[in-house]
Amino acid sequence: MPEIDRSGEGEGDEENLLNLSKAIPENSVEYWLFLRSDDTENEADLEALHQAADDLSQSLTKDYIWQRDQFQLELKEEDGMRYLYGLSDYGDAIEDEWLIVYILRRLTEAHANLWVRVADADGEFLFIEAANVVPDWLSPGMDQNRAWIHDGKLLIIPCEGNSAQGSQSRSILLPQAVNFIRSRSAELLHSPFIQEEAFFRLGKYPRHISDSAHCSLVTIPRKLAYILHALPKSLAPAIECFYLRDPLSLQPIMSTSASLAFPTDDLVTLSVRFSRVLFAQLRSQHFDPPPMWQGVLRDAVLTSAPDEKERITRLETGMKLTTGFEILTAAASEDRRKVVQQLETLLQGLCEADNTLFPTDEDMKSWRDYSREDDETWMDINYEDFERELDGKPRRDSRGEKAGFGDARTETDLRKIVSRFEAFLNDKSAGLDGADVDNSKDDDDDDEDNNDETEDEDSEFEDKVVGFDEEAFSSIMRTMLGLPTTNQSSVDAEGQNSTLTRRATHTPTQEDDDIQELSMQMENELRNHGALNHDDANAEQLTVNNGSGGVGKGKELEHRCSATGVVEDEEEEEEDDSEVQIDYNLARNLLESFKSQAGLAGPTGNVLGMMGFRLPRDEADEDGEDDCPG
Numbered sequence: 001m002p003e004i005d006r007s008g009e010g011e012g013d014e015e016n017l018l019n020l021s022k023a024i025p026e027n028s029v030e031y032w033l034f035l036r037s038d039d040t041e042n043e044a045d046l047e048a049l050h051q052a053a054d055d056l057s058q059s060l061t062k063d064y065i066w067q068r069d070q071f072q073l074e075l076k077e078e079d080g081m082r083y084l085y086g087l088s089d090y091g092d093a094i095e096d097e098w099l100i101v102y103i104l105r106r107l108t109e110a111h112a113n114l115w116v117r118v119a120d121a122d123g124e125f126l127f128i129e130a131a132n133v134v135p136d137w138l139s140p141g142m143d144q145n146r147a148w149i150h151d152g153k154l155l156i157i158p159c160e161g162n163s164a165q166g167s168q169s170r171s172i173l174l175p176q177a178v179n180f181i182r183s184r185s186a187e188l189l190h191s192p193f194i195q196e197e198a199f200f201r202l203g204k205y206p207r208h209i210s211d212s213a214h215c216s217l218v219t220i221p222r223k224l225a226y227i228l229h230a231l232p233k234s235l236a237p238a239i240e241c242f243y244l245r246d247p248l249s250l251q252p253i254m255s256t257s258a259s260l261a262f263p264t265d266d267l268v269t270l271s272v273r274f275s276r277v278l279f280a281q282l283r284s285q286h287f288d289p290p291p292m293w294q295g296v297l298r299d300a301v302l303t304s305a306p307d308e309k310e311r312i313t314r315l316e317t318g319m320k321l322t323t324g325f326e327i328l329t330a331a332a333s334e335d336r337r338k339v340v341q342q343l344e345t346l347l348q349g350l351c352e353a354d355n356t357l358f359p360t361d362e363d364m365k366s367w368r369d370y371s372r373e374d375d376e377t378w379m380d381i382n383y384e385d386f387e388r389e390l391d392g393k394p395r396r397d398s399r400g401e402k403a404g405f406g407d408a409r410t411e412t413d414l415r416k417i418v419s420r421f422e423a424f425l426n427d428k429s430a431g432l433d434g435a436d437v438d439n440s441k442d443d444d445d446d447d448e449d450n451n452d453e454t455e456d457e458d459s460e461f462e463d464k465v466v467g468f469d470e471e472a473f474s475s476i477m478r479t480m481l482g483l484p485t486t487n488q489s490s491v492d493a494e495g496q497n498s499t500l501t502r503r504a505t506h507t508p509t510q511e512d513d514d515i516q517e518l519s520m521q522m523e524n525e526l527r528n529h530g531a532l533n534h535d536d537a538n539a540e541q542l543t544v545n546n547g548s549g550g551v552g553k554g555k556e557l558e559h560r561c562s563a564t565g566v567v568e569d570e571e572e573e574e575e576d577d578s579e580v581q582i583d584y585n586l587a588r589n590l591l592e593s594f595k596s597q598a599g600l601a602g603p604t605g606n607v608l609g610m611m612g613f614r615l616p617r618d619e620a621d622e623d624g625e626d627d628c629p630g
Contacts, residue, residue, distance in 0.1 A: 025089065029097045029120045031104055033073070033084035034178055036113040036185075043082060046075055049111060050084055056110075057103055064209050065236055065275040067093035071100050079175050091240070093277045095212060101126075102205040109152040115181050116149040117174075126154060130197035142170055145177035147198075148188070154198050156189040157181070214279045215372040217310075218318040219269045221262040222358050224325060227346065228272060229359065229367060234328075234343045235321075236278060237335075242324030243281045249327045256291045261329045261347065262322050264296050269314060270364055271372045272321070280379060282320050293319045 024030050033049065035042050050073055057071045069088040076085040090096035097120065104116045119125065124143045127134055137159055138146070146157040157172065157180050172180075181188065204211075220228075228235060241249070252258050274282070289297050297315060304311050328335075332344040350357060364370055593604040 024087075024119060024121045026121050027091055028069075028087060028089045029100055029118065031086045031100065031116060031118040032174070033086075033104075033107075034081070034115045034117075034181075035083075036115060036182055043075075046082060046084055049107075049114065050075065052110070053084070053103075053107055056107060060103060060106075060206060060209060061099070063213070063273070064099070065213070065233070065273070065278065067091040067096050067236055067275065067277060068240070071103055081175060081178060092281070093275065095208070095277075098201045099205065099209065101199075102202050105149055105152055105199070105202065108149050112151060114150070115178075117145065117147065117177070118149070119144075126198040129200065130194045133191070133193045133197050144171040145174050146172065148177070148181060150181075153190055154195040155181075156191075156194070158187060158189050212276055214274045214276050214376075215271045215369055215374050216274065216279060216317065216376070217269055217314050217371070217373045218272050218321060219267050219311075219315045220272075220318040220322055221264060222266045222268050223350065224262045224322055225268050225270055225364065226350075226358050227325070227343070229364075231339070231342055231346060232273065233339045234325075235272070235274065237337065237340055238321065238324035238328045239274075239278045239282050240324075241327040241331075242287075242320055243285065245323075245327060249330070250290075250323075252330055253290045253292075253323060253326050258292070260292055261326055264292055264322075267296070267315075267318070268361070268364065269318075270367070271369050273369065276378070282324075283317060283379070285320065287316075287320055287323070289319060290323065 033053070035045055035049070037045075053071075053073055061070065068091040071086065071088060073084045073086045076083060086100075088096070088100060090100075101118055104118060108114050108116055122128055123140060124147045126147045127138060127140075127143050138156070142159075148155045148157070157177055253260070297312075297319070300312055300315050328340065329343065329347060332340050332347075335341070590604055593602070596602070597605055
């Protein structure tokens, strides 16, 4: 596979666009294994390492069900380098990616001269995991090929030169990184804090390999039971076929005259070993029975007692699983995956033999975990407990002890996510990129006035240079937003003096006229398109409410203002009314934004939720538009 080449910020956008075609596929993890020695005779050492890696993987994942691709390596030679390379598609099972990282880390602990790099579609995801503690200079624009695993440790290739200039450094290519670790390994950086954060998810291994499995009783054809016992790894592609089914793939199964590969005339109930992701994908899908299964389900419902709901559930789950295998076997000749080819060969052998190869009931009882059925409560989500965990208020059981949400690992991950998110929101020094930025961005402006000694003087000098009219800009913005403008003739003497004093600090220049002219053009353009009609709407509302009396009142108020220059109580009342109108518009906009989310997650719901507000769902759509007034 071509090497990814994400260049630094100074390389330009054209080269970055070209590099998009070389990116790692989505939901895939890529890994490189190098030996420290660059001798030409290290091919034998790589072959021995390849065998050791396969043995380690088989010993750890013997009963593990991979979502798509398993851990796999191949010998590769590129750019004058020989190394072992692997690419695995983990699909929806992110735990498969971290299991591969765990295997690679274990491998480096057993081989002192082994160096490993791992990345996915997001880039150096180990740095992403440790984003809360990585140094400022280690930005996504230059971190490629800098994270390496050696002897179980996470080591970082530093920037060349001063670390303060790290933000201007470029990404290094893979040959450069390999040359660095072979010749200058003593200069590599190691931080226990970064390593702890990056490898946080590995703390649950190897125990999680067995904990991620789920056994459930299902009712399936006897022929399929034989297939699952002989080739258990065929389970994952079959469930994926069912999960991603479409009308075209279901056509042979939905036909009443279809010849099924797994007929329903001989059904057995036994325990099937799933991964939790695969079981959730199978169980959560609604699926109408195919014609060949309708009679079976109908008879099961009629003959089942009220307390035998499990029987129906097992039959429905088996129907979904069998449908997945039907779809998989129908297209097996076009599938190049090794496990699918093995399945096709096995089915061809069954067609040539008689039914004596199928296991009897007594044979199946001797299989491991034949009648095992695990608890399914891990699939249940109590949203009240979930909200308590998000708020940092764990639930207490009947004995008064703290009861977590889900299993312990889920609870830990959830709290870690929430704590990191809150820390990010509370980070007042964070910039637009979500990371700390240098506060010396105005150095160029400071160089124009080297004689200034205080920040106030610098600010005043910059105001003079720019010539920004704060009052004109404020008036224009208030008009654009539909806010009531302030009449300068109605302010008191103290306000006028302060205004004159502030405006006297700089003289209107050509820049003032240009800014005002540009602002007026923008205002006229927005008004022509109807974006600045708030004042007109407010005026119409006041006319309707007050009638002709409102006009006389306005004239009287204008007369008193021109005579005394002081705002009376009546004008203050009108300003209060305007402020109420503004608050109403804000509330209306918030509610309309929340309604547009249609019950899903969105910015308004998220922000209000963090502020402690839980808005109920809008039931107007359910009641119908006819119930609305008017």
